[in-house]
Amino acid sequence: MPSKCARLPVVVGITAASGAALTERCITWLAAHGVPLYVTCSNNGRLVWQQELDESLEEAASRWTEHGDVTLVDVGDEAALIASGSLLTAGMIIVPCSTGSAAAIANGICTNVLHRAAEVTIKEGRPLVLVPRESPLSAIHLESWLKLARMGIKIVPPMLTFYNHPKDIQDMVDFSVGRALTLLGFPDALPEHLRYQR
Numbered sequence: 001m002p003s004k005c006a007r008l009p010v011v012v013g014i015t016a017a018s019g020a021a022l023t024e025r026c027i028t029w030l031a032a033h034g035v036p037l038y039v040t041c042s043n044n045g046r047l048v049w050q051q052e053l054d055e056s057l058e059e060a061a062s063r064w065t066e067h068g069d070v071t072l073v074d075v076g077d078e079a080a081l082i083a084s085g086s087l088l089t090a091g092m093i094i095v096p097c098s099t100g101s102a103a104a105i106a107n108g109i110c111t112n113v114l115h116r117a118a119e120v121t122i123k124e125g126r127p128l129v130l131v132p133r134e135s136p137l138s139a140i141h142l143e144s145w146l147k148l149a150r151m152g153i154k155i156v157p158p159m160l161t162f163y164n165h166p167k168d169i170q171d172m173v174d175f176s177v178g179r180a181l182t183l184l185g186f187p188d189a190l191p192e193h194l195r196y197q198r
Contacts, residue, residue, distance in 0.1 A: 009036035011092040016044030019096030019133040020052040031068025040073040091127030
């Protein structure tokens with residue numbers, strides 16, 4: 001069952017960090033549950049996508065549009081709808097979120113429409129969830145994440161869990177994405193068999 005905010009679109013940002021499988025799961029789940037999506041990807045994010053999933057982002061977008069309302073937004077399109085607060089959304093998730101993009105967002109530096117969409121999400125007081133995929137983290141990285149966390153932005157690194165007895169990598173992906181989407185307002189995204197059981 002989609003959550004109440006499913007009628008409003010969600011903005012999905014993809015950057016050049018490793019973790020395309022997380023993005024794929026996130027978009028697939030949201031589209032399957034009737035959530036309209038605006039997806040934008042950095043240029044280097046496209047390269048990582050191709051490398052990790054052996055398909056172009058356009059090929060993936062073609063699949064997504066067959067199963068849901070998914071709009072691919074050019075990261076260089078400064079006039080895109082997601083660059084304006086006038087577009088009402090349920091929030092934004094950047095998965096994966098590179099440390100470079102985190103630093104740009106933390107300091108209000110908009111070099112592309114992905115950063116601008118994040119800035120709009122913050123200024124409009126909407127939920128913003130970032131899924132970092134970098135290790136180890138330097139003091140510079142941690143300062144950016146701390147600054148963002150103090151603004152109320154949710155930071156959800158895809159951590160390994162063991163208490164829920166994951167059977168394979170897909171379970172780990174599903175858990176991480178479920179946790180992130182829960183913070184965006186979609187608690188049903190966390191599979192029942194991966195939830196903490198007393």
